Amino acid sequence: MAHDEHLRSLFAAELPRLYAFAYQVAGERETAYDFLLHLARELRDSGLDGEGAPRDVLVGMLARSLEKNLGRKADQTFKILDSILRSDVTRPVDMEAEGIDGDPDRIPVFLWELKRTCLTAVLGCLPPSVRLSFILTDLLGYAPAQAAILLGIRESAFRVRLTRARKRIEDYLTPRCQHVDSGNACSCEGRLGIALEAHFVVAPPHTLDIPDTPHDADPDYRDMATLYGRLPPVVLEREDIDGVLAAFDQEPASRRAQGL
Structure with a gap:
């Protein structure tokens, strides 16, 4: 006992x-x-x-x-993610959308939730095994050898997954995301209306993990580990x-x- x-x-x-x-x-x-x-x-x-x-x-x-x-397959593809968020021009936010309900003070909550949801969805475009390699090493801080032991695989196989994960995440986000480069076209403010309409982002169950600072207060982060590491858990x-x-x-x- x-x-x-x-x-x-x-x-x-x-x-x-x-x-x-x-x-x-x-x-x-x-x-x-x-x-x-x-x-x-x-x-x-x-x-x-x-x-x-x-x-x-x-x-x-x-x-x-x-x-x-x-399983072995990704939740979705980068092409599908683009079709959800980048298929239309920027549109204003519907203030009567569910969760906002006419309250402008709810907008910062949804911007944070969109930032977190979108960056997490990018990870979802990787197969789970590849996704895990990036998260274990670059977000949780495990060395490749240690992470390989946690998964029960060879270190060489783990390193192949990790290299693939880093490249695919960087290749997708670097030319698109405002949080990587503020000059990029895809911004949370511009895409929130589309994301709400597509039900890509919904009201969070609580605001315990929503920071008080603006969602775009950080500088540009071209390092993917730093970008993801700055997301509120x-x-x-x-x-x-x-x-x-x-x-x-x-x-x-x-x-x-x-x-x-």
């Missing part, structure tokens, strides 16, 4: 980092949350699966689950944290059936 309590405390402390990681890979809050529930049950039933620092083992377990369950609400921990606390069906 003491071991379970120690693992539970570790898991609870790492949930913010794990949730942000799962969101970056899966691209959706709800999907990221579902992966946390799956991880909670896996920990409950089998404990930590791997060697090394416990917090890194947790990342490795989640990373392998994401790669296995998200998504945050779990207290009730969602409690839900994940409840999944960890629930007895396995086999034990309940045996009356243990």
